[in-house]
Amino acid sequence: MKKILHRAWTEIDLNALAHNINAIKAGLPEKTQLMAVVKANAYGHGDETICRKLWSLGVKWFAVSNLEEALTVRKVCPEAEIFILGYTPPECAVDIAKYNIIQGIVSLEYAEQLCRYANVPIRCHIKLDTGMGRIGFRSKDTAKCIEELMPLFKMDKLSIEGLYTHFAVADSPEKEDIAYTYEQKKRLFNVYDMLAEKGHRLPHVHCMNSAASVYDPDDRCTLARVGIIMYGLCPNYPVPVPIDLKPVMTFKSVVSQVKTAYPGDCISYGRTYTAETERKIATVTVGYADGYARLLSGKGKALVHGTACPIVGRVCMDQMMLDVTDVTVPVVSGDEVTLFGDCEITADWLAAQYGTIGYEIICGISKRVPRITV
Numbered sequence: 586m587k588k589i590l591h592r593a594w595t596e597i598d599l600n601a602l603a604h605n606i607n608a609i610k611a612g613l614p615e616k617t618q619l620m621a622v623v624k625a626n627a628y629g630h631g632d633e634t635i636c637r638k639l640w641s642l643g644v645k646w647f648a649v650s651n652l653e654e655a656l657t658v659r660k661v662c663p664e665a666e667i668f669i670l671g672y673t674p675p676e677c678a679v680d681i682a683k684y685n686i687i688q689g690i691v692s693l694e695y696a697e698q699l700c701r702y703a704n705v706p707i708r709c710h711i712k713l714d715t716g717m718g719r720i721g722f723r724s725k726d727t728a729k730c731i732e733e734l735m736p737l738f739k740m741d742k743l744s745i746e747g748l749y750t751h752f753a754v755a756d757s758p759e760k761e762d763i764a765y766t767y768e769q770k771k772r773l774f775n776v777y778d779m780l781a782e783k784g785h786r787l788p789h790v791h792c793m794n795s796a797a798s799v800y801d802p803d804d805r806c807t808l809a810r811v812g813i814i815m816y817g818l819c820p821n822y823p824v825p826v827p828i829d830l831k832p833v834m835t836f837k838s839v840v841s842q843v844k845t846a847y848p849g850d851c852i853s854y855g856r857t858y859t860a861e862t863e864r865k866i867a868t869v870t871v872g873y874a875d876g877y878a879r880l881l882s883g884k885g886k887a888l889v890h891g892t893a894c895p896i897v898g899r900v901c902m903d904q905m906m907l908d909v910t911d912v913t914v915p916v917v918s919g920d921e922v923t924l925f926g927d928c929e930i931t932a933d934w935l936a937a938q939y940g941t942i943g944y945e946i947i948c949g950i951s952k953r954v955p956r957i958t959v
Contacts, residue, residue: 591839592838592839592870593836593837593838593839593870593875594836594837594838594954594955594956594957595629595834595835595836595956595957596834596835596837596957596958597631597634597635597956597957597958597959598831598834598835598959599634599833599958601817601831601832601927602639602642602815602816602833603638603642604831605815605816605817605831605833606639606644608829609798609809609828611828612798612827612828613802613809614802614806615804616804617802617804617806617807618645619646619808619811620646620647620668620791620808620809620810620811621636621646621811622647622670622810622811622815623635623636623639623648623649623654623658624649624650624812625650625654625948626948628812628813628944628947628948629834629947629948629950630816630833630834630947630956631956631958632657632658632661634958636657636658636665637661637662640662640665645664646808647666647667648667648669648670648812649667649670650669650670651669651671651673652674652677652680652681655667655669655684656680659684666687667686667687668686668687668689668710669681669687669688671689671720675698675699675701675702676702677702678699678700678701678703678707678742679702679703679704681707682704682705685708686708687708687709687746687747688708688709689710689712690709690710690711690712690737691712691720691721692721693722693733693736693737696709696740696743697740699743700740700741700742703742705742706741706743706744707742707743707744708744708746709743709746709747710745710747710749711737711745711748711749712751713730713749713750713772713773715750715768715769715770715772715773715792716753716765716768716772719751721750724750724773724775727775727776727779728779730776731779731783734780735783738785745785746787746788746789747787747788747789747790747791747807747808748776748777748780748789748791749789749790750770750772751792752769752770752794752796753769755796755797755800755801755820756795756796756800756820756821756824757821757824758824766797769792770803773790773792789808790805790806790807791808791809791810793808793809793810794810794820795810795814796821798814799814799827799828800826800827813943813944814828815833816832816947817830817831817832817833817834818830818931818932818933818943818944818947819933819943822933822936822942822943823937831927832926832927834926834950835923835925835928836877836923836924836925836926836932837922837923837924837926838870838871838921838924839870839920839921839922840868840869840870840889840917840920840922841870841904841918842867842868843865843867843868843909843917843918844865845863845864845865845866846860846863846864846865847860848861848862852866852897852898853882853897853898853899853900853901853905854898854899854901855899857882857883857898857899858883858898864908864910865909865910865916866897866906866907866908867889867894867906867920867922868904868905868906869887869904869907869922870904871903871904871905871922871924872903872905873900873901873902874903874951874953875950875951875953875954876946876951877900877905877924878900878939878946879899880939880941881935881938882896882900883895883897883899884896884939885935885938887923887930888923888928888929888930889907889909889912889916889920889922890912890913890914890916890920892909892911893929894908894911895907895908907922931943
C-alpha cells in the first residue's frame with residue numbers, strides 16, 4: 586500500500602461482491618433479472634470498480650439516482666441497461682436519449698416537460714406510488730390511475746417500456762407490514778394488468794427491492810432492484826436474511842500514538858471521558874471528516890490485534906481515541922485498526938449503536954478516504 590494512503594482507507598473485496606451476487610441470483614425467480622443499484626457511488630464502494638466487476642459477473646441492468654451517475658455507468662459499461670430512479674431535469678432530455686438511458690416517469694407534468702425538450706423518443710418506465718408516499722402516480726384507485734396514465738401513451742416522445750413501484754416496509758417481519766407490502770404489490774399488478782387489457786402490455790414490471798428479493802421474490806417481476814444486500818449488509822438489521830452475505834467494504838485506519846492515561850486524566854473535547862484507573866489510550870487517525878460519525882463517541886468499538894476496543898472521549902474531525910488496555914500484545918504507532926467490515930464489528934452493528942442504518946454508514950465514508958480493491 587502506498588504510504589500516503591496509510592492513514593484511513595477502505596478495502597473493497599470484489600470476491601465478496603461476487604459471492605453475494607451469486608447467492609442473490611440463486612434465489613431469484615428464473616425469469617427475473619438482477620438490476621444492481623449502484624447509486625451514491627455504489628453505496629460508497631466506488632461505482633466504477635463495482636460496475637466493472639458486476640458486468641463481468643453477468644449483470645446487465647444498473648439503477649442510479651441521477652444523470653451524472655448514469656453517465657459514469659455508461660462510460661464503464663457501454664452496453665448496459667441503465668435506469669434512473671429519480672429526477673432528471675427535463676432540459677437534459679436530449680442527453681437521456683443520446684446515452685440510451687431509461688428514465689422514471691413520476692407524473693404527467695414531468696412527462697410533458699421531458700417531451701418538450703426531447704428530440705427523439707425517451708425510453709422510460711412509469712413510477713406508481715402504491716404506498717411509499719414519495720413520487721409517482723397514485724394507484725389506490727386502479728381505474729382512476731389508468732385514466733391518468735393513458736395520456737402518456739399518446740406522447741410520441743416517450744417510449745414506455747415498464748411499470749414499477751417501491752416498497753415501504755418489505756424489510757419488516759411484522760404482520761401488519763407484510764400485509765401493507767402485499768397491498769402495494771397488488772396495486773402495481775392491478776394497474777399493469779389493466780394497461781395490458783387496454784393494449785399496453787409492457788415488457789417490464791418491477792417492485793422487488795433487496796428485502797423483497799430475499800424474503801418474498803415474485804415471479805411476475807422481470808427485474809429485481811438489488812442494493813444493500815449486494816454489498817453484504819442487511820436491509821433491516823438485526824433481522825436476518827435467508828442467504829449468506831459477506832460485507833464488501835472494510836474500513837481501516839492506524840494508530841498514531843499510544844499513551845498512558847492516569848486516574849483523573851481527561852480525553853478529547855468536552856471532557857466527556859475521565860480515566861478512573863490507569864488506562865492505555867491509542868489515538869487513531871480517523872474521524873468524522875472521514876465518515877466515522879461523531880455520534881459513535883463513547884459507543885463504538887474498533888478492532889486492534891483482534892480485540893474490540895471501546896472509543897473513549899469524543900470522535901474528532903481527523904482522530905479518535907481507543908482504550909487498548911485489554912489488548913494482549915503491545916500496541917504501537919502504525920498498528921492497523923479495523924473500524925468495521927468482515928469481522929465482529931459490522932457497519933450494521935455500528936449503525937445500531939446510534940440509531941441509524943448500515944446504508945448511512947457505508948454511504949457516509951468521505952471522498953478523502955481511498956477505496957482500495959482487494
